[in-house]
Amino acid sequence: MNSTPFLLALTLGAYLLGVWVKDKTKTKLSVIHPLLICVPVIMATLKLSGIPVSDYLEANRFITFFLGPCVVSLGLVLYDNMDLIRRNLLSILVAVVVGSIVGVASVWGLGKLLGLGDALILSMEPKSVTTPIAIELSRVNGGIVAITAVSVTICGMLGASIGPAILNIFRIKNPVARGVAMGCASHGIGTSRALEESAVEGAVSGLCIGLMGVATSLLMPVLNAWLLPLSD
C-alpha cells in the first residue's frame, strides 16, 4: 500500500474528488473548497491503512516540489497587470505595505496577549500570503510549515466568504480598493471571490497576491527582529 504510485494517486484522486464535489454543490459563497474534502479523505486513508505520514510525504515530494515553479509563474500575473499597477502604483504599494505590517504585527500582538508560544506565532505571521510563499517564510523564519499551510487556507476561505460583506459595512466601494483588500487578506482564494464581483477587482486582487509575498518576505524578518525581543 505504501508504494509511491499509490500515494501519488491518493493525492490526485482525493483532490479531484474535492473539485468534483465543489462543482456539484453550486454555492454562492464559494466556501466549499476542494481542500475541505481532499484533506480529510487522505488523512482517513492514511489512518485506516496505517501508512506512516513520513512515507506519504516522501512519496509526494514530487508534488510539493512544484510549489517553487508555481510561485515563479506568478511573475507573469504581475506582468499581465502592469497597466493597472502603473495607474494606481502609489496607493496599491502603500496599501500592501500597510496590510503586510498590520498582518504580521497583529498576529504577534494578539498571540502574545493570548499567551501563544513563539513557534506558533511565527507559523501564523505569513497567513495572508499565498501558501507556497508563506510556507517558505515560515520555514526560513522558524515556524511550523504544516500549521502555516492550514492558517493560510483558513484566512483565504474566511476572507472569501465574509470579506465582501465586511467591505460593504465599512463602505469600501472602489473596485480597486476592494480588490486590494481581498488579495492582501485572502490571497488566491480571496481572488477567486473577487473575480466573481468584477474583472478589475479580480485583477487587482491577483496582483496583490504577488506584492504581499514580496512585501511580507522583506518585512517579516525585520519586524520579528524588532518585536520578538520585546516579549522577554
Place this chain on the structure above:
Amino acid sequence: MQILIGLLILFLFLFLGDLTSAAIGQFIPGNVIGMIYLFLALCFRIVKPQWIRAVSDFFSKNMVIFFVPLFMSLLDEWNILRLDFWAWLAILALTTVLVMLSAGGVVELASKSKGGHGDE
C-alpha cells in the same frame, strides 16, 4: 513543446532565485526572488509572455493540489496546535479582517482624495 519551454524557463528562474537567496543568507525565499526576476525579464522583453503562458495558466488554475501533501504533516503537529486551538482560530479571523480593512481602506481613501478617478 510549449509546456516544456515554459517549464525550462520556470526552472531556470527558480534556480537563479535560489542562488540569489543563498547568497543573501535566505533573507527572502528563492521562489519569490525568481518571481521578481521573471517579472523583470518580461518587462525588458528577455522572455516573451507566450513562452510561459500555457504552464503558468496550468499552475495558477491548479495551484491548490501542490500544497495538499503539506496538510498531512499536520497529523504530526496536531499536539502543538490542539492546546491553543481556539486562540489560534480567533487570531486568524480577527487579523484577516484587520488586514482587509487596513489595505482596502488605504486605497479607498486615496481614490476619494483625488476625486474618484483612477489616474495619478
